[in-house]
Amino acid sequence: MAQSVKTMVEGGKATTGPPIGPALGPLGLNVAQVVKEINEKTKEFQGMRVPVTITVVDPETKKYEITVGIPPTSALLKKKLGIEKGAAKRKEAIAGNATLDQIVDVAKTKMASMLASDLKAATLEVLGTCVSMGINVDGKDPKEVQRQIKAGEISI
Template sequence: MTSKAKAVTATIRLVIPAGGAKPSPPVGPALGQAGLKIMDFCKDFNAKTAEYKDSVPVPVVITAFADKSFKYVMKTPPASYFIKKAAGLESGSQKPGHQHVAAVSLKHLYEIALVKQKDTPLAPVESVVRSLMGTCRSMGVKVVARPEDA
């Protein structure tokens, strides 16, 4: 059995709003430098993210090959996005560690961890929750035991 692996020429990481891939920056220049067909990516990405809300940030890892073809993997939105939505915030604290701007319950973090675990399926849910607690701390969001305490 012989298998020909395509030669990878570039790996591009972008965060694009769902349904918002356009040939303008940051998508256009990043794909153009790798010699990829920008409109093919934009149409495919926008079709795959059509069911998402418009402002949801979607991290994408694009692998460009020597024959000008590409493949891409969409990740789940950043943890900070989910935490801000759960806490009802626009942004985190200006002084994290000194000032709490909101609170989220462990139940909310567990629900977020179940979604985020899709990016790292081998990590146990408890580890993902601990990581989310660290993200909350760095954003100035207090973690409480019960939803009523939030």
């Protein structure tokens, strides 16, 4: 039976220390080699925490597979907008302002890991994250943009 280790790592900056090293050591894998491969596969997500799964396919030959997930929507939005964090009190402060194109771009990136059936639904989900983070879209409240998309006033 294949054993798996799931963890979150900073893109391109995994280390042999916790949580990866202690989890992989007992499985007999070359931890440094695995970490090097993880860093190579996650370098495009630099500065973001990325879900990674290491699966030992064959314990005898030490063959393994690394699966890299997609960072959380909030992390993608923060990177896209160049902000450190969302607003602590979203009704009192605005963390940033995104364009609808940026929101659609994040939706396209996340779509494979979302339950959304199409780009419109994925965009609505990303807009929901904008609501939580205090991010406006084209200077408007993201709830208003969601309403406009649902009403057909904005097409995706």
